[in-house]
Amino acid sequence: MINKIVSSPAEAVANIFDGAMIMIGGFGEAGSPIELIHALIDQGAKNLTVISNNTGSGHVGIASLIEHRRVAKMICSFPRTLNSTVFPELYNKGEVDLELVPQGTLAERIRAGGAGIPAFYTPSSVNTSLANGKELRDFDGITYVMEYGLKADFSLVKCEAADRYGNLIYNKTARNFGPVMCTAADQTLVQAKRIVELGDIDPECVVTPGIFVKKVVEVTNPSDESKLVAEERSYPWK
Amino acid sequence: MINKIVSSPAEAVANIFDGAMIMIGGFGEAGSPIELIHALIDQGAKNLTVISNNTGSGHVGIASLIEHRRVAKMICSFPRTLNSTVFPELYNKGEVDLELVPQGTLAERIRAGGAGIPAFYTPSSVNTSLANGKELRDFDGITYVMEYGLKADFSLVKCEAADRYGNLIYNKTARNFGPVMCTAADQTLVQAKRIVELGDIDPECVVTPGIFVKKVVEVTNPSDESKLVAEERSYPWK
Amino acid sequence: MEIKETKVGWSRIEMAQKVALDIPDESYVNLGIGLPELVADHVPEGREVIYHTENGLLGMGPIPEESERDPELINAGKKNITAIKGGSFFHHADSFTMIRGKHIDICVLGAFQVSKDGDIANWSTGKPGAIPAVGGAMDLVAGVKRIFVITQHNTKDGKSKLVNECTYPLTGKGVVETIYTNLAIIDLKKEGLVVREMGPNVDFEYLQEHTEAPLIKS
């Protein structure tokens, strides 16, 4: 029987290994799987490459993962956000690497990775420093840059509801990178606000079909990252 | 005010010009916008290049469009289906061209066209005759073939429900090529079984956001193609 | 010739049963048109297998009652189907993301020919005048993790379908893992074509006689 539900965030992230490539969903706090990230901090895997749009805020979530020196390299589009001090400090000290990718190219590289497309051409970043050293090519008189598909060992994603097959729906703009990240990892690990029965999600409205999901854990009341940051909380909780 | 609703299939297809590149949704009869195709036959545009998975059945829909010598070239993955005699006959007489594309490559080329991706690499068709003359390239020791994005002047698509913004939902496997074709044409022309009020379609369940749609016409009781074929009907109706 | 008097090899149903036995619990499976479609009926009790149809459904269920047919709910063979509870609909590009992105575990296909190196020809006989039609076959063999072929061992005029080199246009190269015929189950391994199991009243000598490519006893 197919049952992707596991009982704790710790169980969900148990297999993550040192040196793993990990995609983490979210755009700012919307969609950030903060309980899975905290479980990963507890779990201890290090030397990670993290693909995520941002680098987290305050001292929780991705920012805490970075602060605990678990991240060797970030691949993202916008590594500074409101209240993000951890990444900038470590980056300026040379303690964490950065691959900066335009946001649309990042999304498309992840989608390509999940879709079995090893590379594609895009107009984004042509004539800019982010295209330096990359292969350029003209199609119909317009110059494009070749970009590679991105794949990961694990994706950590937050969703609104999930069933035992791993079918997912999201909430509003918390959807963001989740659906493409689910497709691009060997193992997609999901925290869902609700676990529902098979059939409760309208088959016309499933956003991530279960085939892309490995494990789901219910986190009924996920942390509100901006609140934690406002309260100056740090993970692990003190 | 944004109001993409038009009053008749004839009005929807009025601007289609001779020599146009046209995408037509549908996989077999599921999702085939048969009333729009019939309106196009009445409208008279010719020398068309048609991109569609199949070549139609019997003497209605795409098959009738081909039979009326409006189609110079088909780009499709499966040009013979049950009761499809029109295309094979004209093809063997050399009266219509064919570009045969693997189904997944066809879908991805259309998606790429809509997403501003001029070309991408795929493993499909490598080492086969369909890759003949195409550019091959290795990534991580595996050989891929380069394929180009596909764009069209018009897309004809059938959906389940639409609102005045052009937001669309589909019915079951009638979704097939519709959503990607909507993105890849200068003008997407849609027949909807129901026109609904703004807000009636759950924003989490919209499959085609209105930005990809130009015109929508309500066709409450679309023809059942397989019935027409079984009854040996021909369009124009006699 | 006297061997024709007794039942030789498996029936189509038995072939489908053999394939079904090799589909593990929790697999995501795409079944080709024709003989492969029979496989779904024979998956052992207790195994939950999810069927993908490339025209946009994960969770294909059995054939519906005549009264419940929806012309907009069909499979890749354009036959009426149903959707299971927990299924999902999606568009073609997303469907082939599942295929090309190596998310589907097993694809069961028919074939005109399979070569000793795992090449498969199943989309065109290359005859002049025939309308070429490829559908999703090339995407499936390029993208699905494991490719099973189910086919009669020989053509109607007695030719071996398991050949040294395919003479028909290829669908894909070096992709077939196992071939299930009416005579045997044959795994395509590095060392060659290894006969895993033979049908009733088939022995290795008989099998090799009916097979162009060299076989290896397991």
Add this chain to the structure above:
Amino acid sequence: MEIKETKVGWSRIEMAQKVALDIPDESYVNLGIGLPELVADHVPEGREVIYHTENGLLGMGPIPEESERDPELINAGKKNITAIKGGSFFHHADSFTMIRGKHIDICVLGAFQVSKDGDIANWSTGKPGAIPAVGGAMDLVAGVKRIFVITQHNTKDGKSKLVNECTYPLTGKGVVETIYTNLAIIDLKKEGLVVREMGPNVDFEYLQEHTEAPLIKS
């Protein structure tokens, strides 16, 4: 220097109004973070404009009441927003399909510099020690049909933002259509930088004095 006594040029609100006037009815528009966000409040009555936010919403509505804030409904600037009736949510790859695929009609962006050839620099000052962060800016300038820039005409230390050649790292080349500053509206045409309109108490001479790139009277 005596000119400082009277009001010279437009306020931020007036600048936003000027941009808004140039947004036709039925447009799909993406507004950058900061000053561009003001534009939405000033679109003339009777025009229906749909706002896209690249983090996955078409149909962005006004800022919500404090009590109705949903931390999972935000815009590209990570501010709380609402969704209009007839809006739709989608994932990032679909969102940038709208951008890269040239489906968005207009993007209004801020800028550090715009060159006379329409090059724009708005993502990095290139200063050592600054954390580079590009977000969706390069996708927007490469993909949206028309790029409007709204910005102060000069930097705080008096330098022209409308330059002969950008000295900051480029976001895109030859993409800007019109620049709306506190001093003037300037269209970037083949013949050069054509001044379409000047703000209160600004004349052509004054404007050229405050602009590095050569201007053309309209």
